[in-house]
Amino acid sequence: MAAVASAPRRRLHRLERPALMGVMVREVVNYSSFWRSSTFSSTVDPTIYLLAFGFGFGSLVSEVAGYDYIEFVGTGIVATTVLFSGAFPAMYSTYVKYAFQRTYDAILAAPVDTEELVTAEALWISARTGVYGCVPMLVAIVFGLDPSWGMLLVPFIAALAGFGWAVFGIFIAAKAKAIESFSYWQSGLLTPMFLVAGTFFPLDGLPEWAQIAGHLNPLYHCVELVRHAVFGFEGWIDVWHVGFLVAFALVSWRVAIHYMERKLIL
Amino acid sequence: MKEQESAIRLRGVVKRFGSLTAVDGLDLDVPFGTCVGLLGPNGAGKSTTMKALTAQVIADEGELEVLGYRLPDDSKQARALMGVVPQLDNLDVSLTVEQNLLVFAHLYRVPGGHRKEAIERTLGIANLTDRRDSKVDELSGGMRRRLLIARSLLHRPRLLLLDEPTVGLDPQVRQELWALIDRLRSEGVSILMSTHYIEEAERLCDQVTIMSHGKAVAVGPPRQLIAEHAGPEAVEVYGSPTHLTEVEGLARDRGWRTRRTGTSVSILQANGAAAHLDGETRVTNLEDVFVLLTGEEIT
Numbered sequence: 045m046a047a048v049a050s051a052p053r054r055r056l057h058r059l060e061r062p063a064l065m066g067v068m069v070r071e072v073v074n075y076s077s078f079w080r081s082s083t084f085s086s087t088v089d090p091t092i093y094l095l096a097f098g099f100g101f102g103s104l105v106s107e108v109a110g111y112d113y114i115e116f117v118g119t120g121i122v123a124t125t126v127l128f129s130g131a132f133p134a135m136y137s138t139y140v141k142y143a144f145q146r147t148y149d150a151i152l153a154a155p156v157d158t159e160e161l162v163t164a165e166a167l168w169i170s171a172r173t174g175v176y177g178c179v180p181m182l183v184a185i186v187f188g189l190d191p192s193w194g195m196l197l198v199p200f201i202a203a204l205a206g207f208g209w210a211v212f213g214i215f216i217a218a219k220a221k222a223i224e225s226f227s228y229w230q231s232g233l234l235t236p237m238f239l240v241a242g243t244f245f246p247l248d249g250l251p252e253w254a255q256i257a258g259h260l261n262p263l264y265h266c267v268e269l270v271r272h273a274v275f276g277f278e279g280w281i282d283v284w285h286v287g288f289l290v291a292f293a294l295v296s297w298r299v300a301i302h303y304m305e306r307k308l309i310l
Numbered sequence: 311m312k313e314q315e316s317a318i319r320l321r322g323v324v325k326r327f328g329s330l331t332a333v334d335g336l337d338l339d340v341p342f343g344t345c346v347g348l349l350g351p352n353g354a355g356k357s358t359t360m361k362a363l364t365a366q367v368i369a370d371e372g373e374l375e376v377l378g379y380r381l382p383d384d385s386k387q388a389r390a391l392m393g394v395v396p397q398l399d400n401l402d403v404s405l406t407v408e409q410n411l412l413v414f415a416h417l418y419r420v421p422g423g424h425r426k427e428a429i430e431r432t433l434g435i436a437n438l439t440d441r442r443d444s445k446v447d448e449l450s451g452g453m454r455r456r457l458l459i460a461r462s463l464l465h466r467p468r469l470l471l472l473d474e475p476t477v478g479l480d481p482q483v484r485q486e487l488w489a490l491i492d493r494l495r496s497e498g499v500s501i502l503m504s505t506h507y508i509e510e511a512e513r514l515c516d517q518v519t520i521m522s523h524g525k526a527v528a529v530g531p532p533r534q535l536i537a538e539h540a541g542p543e544a545v546e547v548y549g550s551p552t553h554l555t556e557v558e559g560l561a562r563d564r565g566w567r568t569r570r571t572g573t574s575v576s577i578l579q580a581n582g583a584a585a586h587l588d589g590e591t592r593v594t595n596l597e598d599v600f601v602l603l604t605g606e607e608i609t
Binding site: 073145146 | 364387
């Protein structure tokens, strides 16, 4: 058997496009077999919230924070959808692929690193979130929310926030020793965040500590940004909202990669 | 540039998990174009070694080289050139056979114009062409294992890692897979295969490394190891448990090695001198070597 010359010098880099593409192709092909249920759960839940609050609460109050209630909740609901279609699928699908399907064993045996794996999966969830995020807003249009050109920016805002929540969900899955521990994260962190985000009622009326907590909540910044995109931007304050969402995404991204490496590479 | 002779070269590899040392100073070579078997009882460190070769386990000490690339730093290049068949099935069960292959053609960076050809070729190798549209959860265990092998061959790897490739399969299915593996080796693919089926190692491997407690306790071609450690023939004595204990004592006095095989005692290295013990003479095998060296029976 002939000996083979030493390997070429070229080193493969981090975050290579073929590796990201490969992982995303896997997600897209799998999605073709479960898109119905996924789309249903990601869009129907927020739409129910929208209708329940819109009709239930909307009959008690006509105006909130200077907006018609349908305008207020119809834009805020985008953030709820982002959470539901970003964090939750990331948590569950990461855990299932890790613990039950051993998918990551197969992917990491191919020329793909953990960093690429996490990034590609989050990018795909982020793309989905950008689309799903608009669905309840479109429903709100039927119920009286006026369309505006600014709405065209909403998918991008939803995708940015969605990337942050996707990597945050992957981080939760990486920390979880059993799928049961998701309950702590959901009840202890995600549900309060979902409520204290200025989606259904403004933060102003809350006690000061809750207002401070609200301002640290990425969902709040997503809510504000979407409202301002639809009804008019407010200058630097929106730069701050974008900055907060970018920072949340970047920090969660690195943390998720760190913990996934600890879990996957022994 | 230095010429390499080995597809895999490990020197003094150590891997600890807490207080447990799973791999304890392992040396291992897989020369190009050969099939090497990693043989050992459960817990000997085989799976940890296999995982270290794809950098899914990072060794604490030692040198690892795969296809000329140093691990773990250049592991991604090495992974691009090798195929891996895992012990535990990790196919996408809700996808079809063809979709599974398509996904991995992307992951293994098969260029766009060659993907179709690669999928057809590997479907053919694995004899799954007429099951291409079946979902994975409709396949039998043997077909799923063949699909795993097909998946590992899409990018024409020069090195194949097979982790217990036939565990849990029917004897007939196992023989089909042996024929497939033998064919790949004859086409020049270098193979490292971990197994605890002795017969598998004897039939397929040019060399075997017997592992025990994380170390290589013997290395060589199966025939040579048998001749060296077990002698040309064994005498197998049957009888009551008391009789077997007596026979063991007798053999020990003469300096012969023995092993219990269920209802009998096998006397090894006696070179014909144990004929008077009224046993059946049989040809020695790799299992004798294995038990002598590791002190453990395998199933």
